[in-house]
Amino acid sequence: MVPLKRRKVASSQTGNTGTDCGGRGGPNQFPQVVLFLLERKMGASRRAFLSQLGRGKGFQVEDSFSQSVSHVISENNRGDEVRAWLDSQVRGQTPVHLLDVSWYTESMRAGRPVEILDRHKLQQADEAEVVVFSVPGYACQRRTTLDNHNSVLTDALSLLAENAELSEDDGRGVAFRRAAAVLKALPGAVTDMTQLRGLPCLGGHSLRVIKEILENGASSEVESTKQSERYKALKVLTGIFGxxxxxxxxxIKEGICDLHQLQDSGQTLNRTQRAGLDHYDDLSRPVTKAEADAIGEVVEGAVASVLPGARVTLIGGFRRGKLTGHDVDFLITHPEEGREVGLMPKVVSWLESRGFLLYQKTTRNSYLESKTGPGRPSSNMDRFERCLSIFKLTEEERGGNTETLTESCLQSLSTPDPNPQPHAQTHRGGPEAGQTNPAGRRPWRAVRVDLVVSPISQFAFALLGWTGSKLFERELRRWAAHEKTMSLSSHALYDNKQERYLRATSEEEIFAHLGLEYIHPSERNA
Known part of the structure; x- marks a missing residue:
């Protein structure tokens, strides 16, 4: 990327002042306002997106700085920095307004130029106080909401973490995840490297990436990773369920880099992978909260029909307040210990008989509590009874219409199928898998759904473990081991010093056992 200060500045005649041929989304509705977005620290892709957004709203947004510009929009720059850049481009010519990007985004929402307030104006060096941030060392000590002030930085680090994990370099992946988690928890945007002094979990590699983005708007390593053929192939192939x-x-080593090559290769796929490939497009699309709630209605109906009094809880990212996710998870229990035994096969049978399941694989509960303490499990997975499934969500349920959904679910509950068929491919008489409606649109979509059954004695631990985020849970267990000499899992908490299990009936009790302040689910988005 060529630094902006080296670029030639176009004259007012060569700026983007034309009509639609110049890329403008519509006529200029505000002729007194001519905008220029400074790429420095904003980045080329974000600048292009914001420019297109402004033109679509009727604003005149110039691609090059010129004397006709009235408003310069900047992100994460001080006023003196912008003036120095402007002076290097057009000496003695300064636009009337040097504004923060917040004025621009507020104007976009309003559909017109909003009033310029003091908070919109760029501060000078002597006015701006660099805020040095401070956060605790463990993610489980920090309150991390979905309001991320450093998404450009965290997205870059998360991509590098994902690439490391796909390359089975888990140590490097965790390092990037922890660095991103620190930035997510900060109460404001990082604008200067001095703000990061003394912060935990920020290694040299992460700091180099952050510094490059702050100075140039993008990281060369992140951009090259995005363009890597291996990374793109790994993303596609691991996107297949199973x-x-x-x-x-x-x-990839056998020359298979995309879905078409996989289908033509003659590779032997297991049942899970075949289902994942068959429903790849649907499973790659985000699941909305409305869709999760719709599936929840069905699951609650199934559970109530086979074990009255049992409880169903939506867990995972949706419990943390997310509006979309890649799958939907439910935790099921019964207030009487032992009543949950044998529940899962009945629920699965109910769902299959009504055509809700396109695929399912159920595993039995293999957890055993030992008097000598929990043994190290063979993997990080818990050992609850689980059903990994692909759910068939019909068109009326996808619309999120609660009245329609409730009516359809109640009708399904009150009208059992007289001839249930295992692994049915129809749903309440609907089209078969792959069939479309007369308009050419398939009237259902596939969604990944996990069902987990927990005894009530382990429910608080299961709820905590399955709520996430993944890094928050990893940090909880690291805190328990390193700071408290305890072993925490989704089943139990064991005190290695006292050589006894610490019981809990709520998440609050578990945090208290660990000596931590309780963190609400909406603040666990590390």
Whole structure:
């Protein structure tokens, strides 16, 4: 990327002042306002997106700075920095307004130029006080909401973490995840590297990436990773339900880099992978909260029909307040210990008989509590009874219409199928898998759904473990081991010093056992 200060500045005649041929989304509705977005620290892709957004709202947004510009929009720059850049481009010519990007975004929302307030104006060096941030060392000590002030930085670090994990370099992946988690928890935007002094979990590699983005608007390593053919192939192949990094790597070595090559290769796929490939497009699309609630109605109906009094809780990212996710998770229990035994097969049978399941794989509960303390599990997975499934969500349910959904669910509950068929491919008499309606649109979509059954004695631990985020849970267990000499899992908490289990009936009790301040689910988005 060529620094902006080296670029030639176009004259007012060569600026983007034309009509639609110049890329403008509509006529200029505000002729007194001519905008220029400074790329420095904003980045080329974000600048292009914001420019297109402004033109679509009827604003005149110039691609190059010229004397006709009346408003310069900047992100994460001080006023003296912008004036120095402007002086290097057009000496003695300064626009009337040097504004923060917040004025621009507020104007976009309003559909017109909003009033310029003091908070919109760029501060000078002697006015701006650099805020040095401070956060605790463990993510489980920090309150991390979905309001991320440093998304450009965290997205970059998360991409590098994902690339490391896909390459089975988990240590490097965790390092990037922890660095991103620190930035997510900060109460404001990072504008200067001095603000990061003394912060935990920011290693040299992460700091180099952050510094490059702050100075140039983008990281060369992140951009090259995005363009890497291997990274793109790993993303596609591991996006298939049931395909991990090792399998994807083996396929890539055999010359398989996309879905078409996989289908033509003659590779033997197991039942899970075949289902994942068959429903790849649907499973790659985000699931909305409305869709999760719709599936929840069905699951609650199924559970109530086979075990009255049992409880169903929506867990995962949706419990943390997210509006979309890649799957939907439910935790099921019964207030009487032992009543949950044998529940899962009945629920699965109910769902299959009514055509809700396109695929399912159920595993039995293998957790055993030992008097000598929990043994190290063979993997980080818990050992609850689980059903990994692909759910068939019909068109009326996808619309999120609660009245329609409730009516349809109640009708399904009150009208059992007289001839239930295992693994049915129809849903309440609807079209078969792959069939479309007369308009050519398939009237259902596939959604990944996990059902987990927990005894009530382990419910608080299961709820905590399955709520996430993944890094928050990892940090909770690291805190328990390193700071409290305890072993925490989704089943139990064991005190290694006292050699006894610490019981809990709520998440608040678990935090208290660990000596931590309780963190609400909406603040666990590390």
């Amino acid at each position: 395909v991990g990094a090792k399998t994807a790597d083996r396929w």
